[in-house]
Every structure is written in C-alpha cells, then in structure tokens.
Amino acid sequence: MGEPLIEVKDLELHFKQKSSKLWSFRPxxxxxxxQVSFTIEKGETxxxxxxxxxxxxxxxxxxxxxxxxxxxxxxxxxxxxxxRKESQMLPFRKKMQSVFQDPYASLDPSHTVSExxxxxxxxxxxxxxxxxxxxxxxxxxxxxxxxxxLLKYPHEFSGGQRQRxxxxxxxxxxxxxxxxxxxxxALDVSLQAQIIHLLEELQQxxxxxxxxxxxxxxxxxxxxxxxxxxxxxxxxxTSDSASLYKEPLHPYTKMxxxxxxxxxPTIHALDEIVIESGVQKRTEEGCKFxxxxxxxMECCEHExxxxxxxxxxxxxxxxxxxx
Numbered sequence: 625m626g627e628p629l630i631e632v633k634d635l636e637l638h639f640k641q642k643s644s645k646l647w648s649f650r651p652x653x654x655x656x657x658x659q660v661s662f663t664i665e666k667g668e669t670x671x672x673x674x675x676x677x678x679x680x681x682x683x684x685x686x687x688x689x690x691x692x693x694x695x696x697x698x699x700x701x702x703x704x705x706x707x708r709k710e711s712q713m714l715p716f717r718k719k720m721q722s723v724f725q726d727p728y729a730s731l732d733p734s735h736t737v738s739e740x741x742x743x744x745x746x747x748x749x750x751x752x753x754x755x756x757x758x759x760x761x762x763x764x765x766x767x768x769x770x771x772x773x774l775l776k777y778p779h780e781f782s783g784g785q786r787q788r789x790x791x792x793x794x795x796x797x798x799x800x801x802x803x804x805x806x807x808x809x810a811l812d813v814s815l816q817a818q819i820i821h822l823l824e825e826l827q828q829x830x831x832x833x834x835x836x837x838x839x840x841x842x843x844x845x846x847x848x849x850x851x852x853x854x855x856x857x858x859x860x861x862t863s864d865s866a867s868l869y870k871e872p873l874h875p876y877t878k879m880x881x882x883x884x885x886x887x888x889p890t891i892h893a894l895d896e897i898v899i900e901s902g903v904q905k906r907t908e909e910g911c912k913f914x915x916x917x918x919x920x921m922e923c924c925e926h927e928x929x930x931x932x933x934x935x936x937x938x939x940x941x942x943x944x945x946x947x
Contacts, residue, residue: 627702628663629833635660636695656682658857669834671848679857680837684803718748721794725806727786731778738774744797763792784815805837841884845869853877856912863938873940875917
C-alpha cells in the first residue's frame with residue numbers, strides 16, 4: 625500500500641469558551657478534537673460516525689483548513705498542510721472540496737446555478753471563458769439536472785436538486801478529495817438513496833476520495849470502505865466496514881450498531897447488547913465513555929486507553945483489549 629492521500633496525526637482542536645467560574649477571568653478551552661489519528665487511502669471512502677457533538681464536522685473542517693489545528697499534523701500526499709499559511713493553501717484548496725449538510729445555506733441565493741458552478745473555476749483561474757461554459761453545461765448534466773436549470777436560482781429547486789448543484793460546484797475544479805459532511809441528512813429517504821448512488825457513480829467516474837461524515841449508520845455501512853467511530857472528540861474504533869458491523873469491539877460501537885432497526889422486525893441483531901442511556905459527559909481523565917459503559921473497570925476511571933490494533937486493520941481504544 626502506497627502513501628495515503630490524507631494522513632491525520634494526533635489532531636487537536638480546542639475552542640476558547642467562557643469560564644464556568646464567575647470569579648475567574650482565565651479562559652477555559654473545550655477540547656473538540658483530542659489526539660485523533662487516521663489515514664485515508666486514494667480512491668477510498670473513509671467514514672466518521674458518532675453522536676452530535678462528537679467532533680465529526682470539526683475534523684472535516686480542520687482537514688480543509690477552515691480551522692487551524694491547536695496541535696497535531698495533517699498531511700496531504702505527504703505534505704503537511706495543518707499549519708501552512710493561508711497564502712500557501714490555494715493549490716490544496718483546489719484539490720480538496722466539500723459538500724455540506726444544508727444545500728440551501730451553502731448556495732448563494734443571489735446567483736444563478738451557472739454562476740455558482742462557475743465561481744470556483746474563476747477563483748482558481750482555470751480554463752478559458754468558453755471552456756468554463758462548456759464545463760458548467762457538462763457538470764449540470766453529470767449530476768442529473770438539465771442545461772435549462774443553469775439560469776435558475778437555488779430557491780427554485782428541491783433539497784435533493786440543490787444538493788446536486790452543490791456536488792457539481794465541488795467537482796468544477798476537478799478535486800481529488802471531497803469532504804461530504806452529512807450531505808443527505810436534510811433529505812427524505814428516497815432522495816438520500818439517489819444522492820448516495822450519485823456519489824458512488826462520481827467516485828468511479830472521477831477517481832474521487834471521500835471523507836464521509838454522518839450519524840446514519842446504515843448509510844455509512846453501505847458507502848464506506850473503512851470507518852472511524854468518534855466519541856467526544858476521540859477515535860474509539862476503526863476498521864473496514866464489514867468487520868466493524870459484523871464484529872464490533874468497543875462497547876460504544878456495539879451500542880451504536882445495536883440501535884439500528886433491522887428491516888425485518890422479527891430479527892433481533894446483537895440482541896445481547898443493552899443500550900445505555902445517558903448524556904455525553906466530558907472528563908479530564910480516564911476513558912471518555914466510562915460513565916455510559918457497562919464494562920467499566922477501575923483502570924477506566926484514571927487511564928486513557930490507547931488505540932491498539934487487536935486484529936489486522938482493526939483498532940480499538942478500550943482497556944478490555946489491552947494485553
């Protein structure tokens with residue numbers, strides 16, 4: 625296996641927040657992302673799953689350099705980009721694009737579809753005017769819309785159509801890597817299937833690499849080659865998709881998978897797993913999942929479990945699997 629397209633090493637991102645102590649003027653920091661490491665190979669789809677507030681979107685935006693990491697490193701084909709100056713990021717921004725959750729909020733309502741798709745090409749000074757026009761017309765058809773739609777405005781389209789426009793815009797500069805941040809969660813089920821199918825087709829057609837961020841486990845299982853399970857800013861388990869769903873190791877992963885309703889109500893998958901209720905609670909020491917884990921041991925209270933390779937390609941951060 626060659627050099628990964630994306631490599632994240634010990635990524636940290638802290639946000640300043642108001643002190644919880646009325647008499648203190650010293651700022652406090654929220655560890656949104658805490659020592660996260662993973663790789664994404666060229667041509668694959670790597671999924672990040674977890675509850676709301678787990679840091680999934682923050683990691684995606686850090687890779688795209690919408691945020692500058694507090695600590696750690698981000699590599700794009702071996703080049704560290706996590707701490708490069710903004711003026712040095714333009715060549716990488718062409719290679720990395722994004723598709724976000726709300727396709728209406730991410731599209732300029734005052735621009736036509738043609739202008740929206742053409743704008744990234746103008747920013748990166750790609751192609752001639754005639755070539756841009758031809759590319760815009762080609763892309764709108766690639767994503768399943770018509771050339772006549774190019775003169776319309778975002779409000780004239782449904783949610784699924786707007787997401788197709790967002791995808792066309794992302795593809796306009798011929799990227800290698802696309803961050804798909806909850807791209808279907810705002811759509812109904814029938815539209816979700818259409819967008820997933822479109823993303824799969826485009827990946828094969830253009831050789832794209834995806835980071836797919838979602839809380840919808842069934843979607844991630846179908847679309848992703850490998851998956852990282854995130855909890856309160858930390859990776860608890862990574863594995864290929866088939867192994868993760870067939871034999872999850874971390875108690876949190878088991879809890880997530882046991883919450884999936886099977887298509888046949890007479891089938892009770894992972895029946896032995898009890899779903900623990902409770903609120904995510906940040907802690908300064910020990911395992912982050914300890915207050916919701918039925919298998920919590922004394923060492924979990926004070927020692928942070930290391931991410932350990934239990935089986936080839938299957939990593940888990942849990943004291944239960946430490947030798």
